Amino acid sequence: MAPFYKYGFFSEQTGLIVALILGISFGFWLERSGFGYSRKLALQFYFKDNTVLYVMFTAILVAMLGVLFFSLFGWLDITKIYINPTYIWAQLIGGLILGVGFAIGGYCPGTSVVGAVTGHIDALFFLGGAMTGMFVFGEMFPSIEDLYNWGYMGNVRLSDVLNVSSGVVAFAAVVLAIVMFKGAEWAQNRFGKEVL
Amino acid sequence: MKEKPFWSPYAGGIGLGITLLLAFVFMGRGLGASGAMMRFTTWVVDVFAHDHVMANPYFAKYAEHPFSNWLVFEIIGVMIGGFLSGMLAGRNKWRTGRGPNITKHKRWLLAFIGGAIMGFGARLSRGCTSGLALTGGATLAVGGWVFMFAVFGAAFATAYFVRKQWI
Numbered sequence: 001m002a003p004f005y006k007y008g009f010f011s012e013q014t015g016l017i018v019a020l021i022l023g024i025s026f027g028f029w030l031e032r033s034g035f036g037y038s039r040k041l042a043l044q045f046y047f048k049d050n051t052v053l054y055v056m057f058t059a060i061l062v063a064m065l066g067v068l069f070f071s072l073f074g075w076l077d078i079t080k081i082y083i084n085p086t087y088i089w090a091q092l093i094g095g096l097i098l099g100v101g102f103a104i105g106g107y108c109p110g111t112s113v114v115g116a117v118t119g120h121i122d123a124l125f126f127l128g129g130a131m132t133g134m135f136v137f138g139e140m141f142p143s144i145e146d147l148y149n150w151g152y153m154g155n156v157r158l159s160d161v162l163n164v165s166s167g168v169v170a171f172a173a174v175v176l177a178i179v180m181f182k183g184a185e186w187a188q189n190r191f192g193k194e195v196l
Numbered sequence: 197m198k199e200k201p202f203w204s205p206y207a208g209g210i211g212l213g214i215t216l217l218l219a220f221v222f223m224g225r226g227l228g229a230s231g232a233m234m235r236f237t238t239w240v241v242d243v244f245a246h247d248h249v250m251a252n253p254y255f256a257k258y259a260e261h262p263f264s265n266w267l268v269f270e271i272i273g274v275m276i277g278g279f280l281s282g283m284l285a286g287r288n289k290w291r292t293g294r295g296p297n298i299t300k301h302k303r304w305l306l307a308f309i310g311g312a313i314m315g316f317g318a319r320l321s322r323g324c325t326s327g328l329a330l331t332g333g334a335t336l337a338v339g340g341w342v343f344m345f346a347v348f349g350a351a352f353a354t355a356y357f358v359r360k361q362w363i
Binding site: 005006023030034056057058066085101114117122129130153160166173 | 216226236270276280285290292294319327335343
């Protein structure tokens with residue numbers, strides 16, 4: 001029964017090797033999609049290159065449906081999977097701040113690592129900035145702890161708060177992705193396609 | 197070697213999605229990035245000001261065994277995988293990603309500023325695009341979806357003001 005690590009199939013040390021291998025795959029696919037290149041990422045926000053949207057939502061749907069079906073088949077114990085805790089206001093505000101940083105900086109943390117190892121000098125500056133920002137956050141932490149913990153709801157999933165089954169939420173996510181893909185395609189043709 | 201074109205975004209999305217699914221199947225957890233950076237940042241601060249790190253509960257949490265951590269190994273893998281993919285496609289060369297209307301020095305400055313804003317936001321959210329939007333999105337975590345729409349909303353709203361940098 002999966003998750004294998006949680007069911008004691010291998011040790012924590014072996015888990016670090018698994019982390020390395022999964023990381024190699026993660027980095028490979030990010031680079032293949034063009035995510036090491038800041039301008040390609042940033043052109044998403046002008047509807048000139050929809051790669052970010054397509055890659056991200058395709059990945060979410062594949063993993064989401066995989067988890068759902070594997071648990072339906074009885075292969076995967078979904079209760080043993082880590083669900084990010086929700087601090088709704090902290091994450092809403094943090095997300096807004098991060099989005100501003102994305103449009104200005106042109107990277108997010110994972111893609112900046114790929115940019116840096118493939119020779120993008122702006123990614124190195126971005127990484128220096130990101131670590132500076134994290135340092136500032138750490139320094140300010142004692143005075144913003146209330147903000148950091150604002151809106152705690154526990155490890156809740158959309159199906160819990162909407163009071164429907166996770167299959168219904170997953171179906172809605174698939175429909176949402178198709179609508180967004182079509183809308184973005186329309187916008188791309190209208191605003192001038194510039195796919196790098 | 198001439199640079200090869202990027203692969204289809206759907207191929208990239210399926211590859212990433214399967215990688216994320218395998219992380220759930222093998223480890224029961226998703227992928228991430230900013231957590232590893234926080235550990236590196238804390239390690240640097242710790243070298244210069246150990247007492248200061250220990251006095252701050254946020255830094256202290258990351259200071260113990262900073263590199264013997266799942267996310268750190270995963271990020272080392274990301275470096276290897278990104279480098280290999282770039283090498284196989286002939287894309288590994290020094291350059292600065294920018295639009296035609298900005299100098300590289302201004303772009304470097306904006307990359308640093310944007311990075312600083314993002315670093316702060318990622319810590320406040322307890323995750324970034326990988327650890328919260330992608331992982332939380334796939335597990336249908338409420339915070340992951342709220343965060344993802346906040347990120348895209350703010351990025352689209354900011355884009356107009358920095359258009360000289362990109363288009």
